[in-house]
Amino acid sequence: xxxxxxxxxxxxxxxxxxxxxATADEEEAFRAHFGRLKRLRDEGRLLIAGPCLDGxxxxxxxxxxxxxxxxxxxxxxxxxxxxxxxxxxxxxRISLVATGAAPAA
Numbered sequence: 791x792x793x794x795x796x797x798x799x800x801x802x803x804x805x806x807x808x809x810x811x812a813t814a815d816e817e818e819a820f821r822a823h824f825g826r827l828k829r830l831r832d833e834g835r836l837l838i839a840g841p842c843l844d845g846x847x848x849x850x851x852x853x854x855x856x857x858x859x860x861x862x863x864x865x866x867x868x869x870x871x872x873x874x875x876x877x878x879x880x881x882x883r884i885s886l887v888a889t890g891a892a893p894a895a
Contacts, residue, residue, distance in 0.1 A: 795856070797857070799849065801875045808874060823875075830852055
């Protein structure tokens with residue numbers, strides 16, 4: 791089995807009002823972004839993803855075989871390609887994980 795390393799992507803909207811005033815093309819980019827994250831989850835590589843409720847940022851914590859693969863995944867995100875979000879990539883060490891943690895309903 792190939793070793794997988796964890797990475798954190800910090801995502802920030804390029805304009806704060808974007809979620810309230812997105813065009814149809816922008817909404818499609820966000821749907822494609824969410825679809826990619828669901829595929830990563832289905833592959834067993836997504837650990838957690840979601841936005842801060844105050845709109846400050848979103849995070850994605852996932853596993854990749856290399857920093858290059860992780861950077862490529864980030865740079866090919868449809869919202870980054872469309873200029874709707876910026877991304878910062880950081881290597882990440884998982885030190886603690888809560889057992890039985892589930893997203894809020």
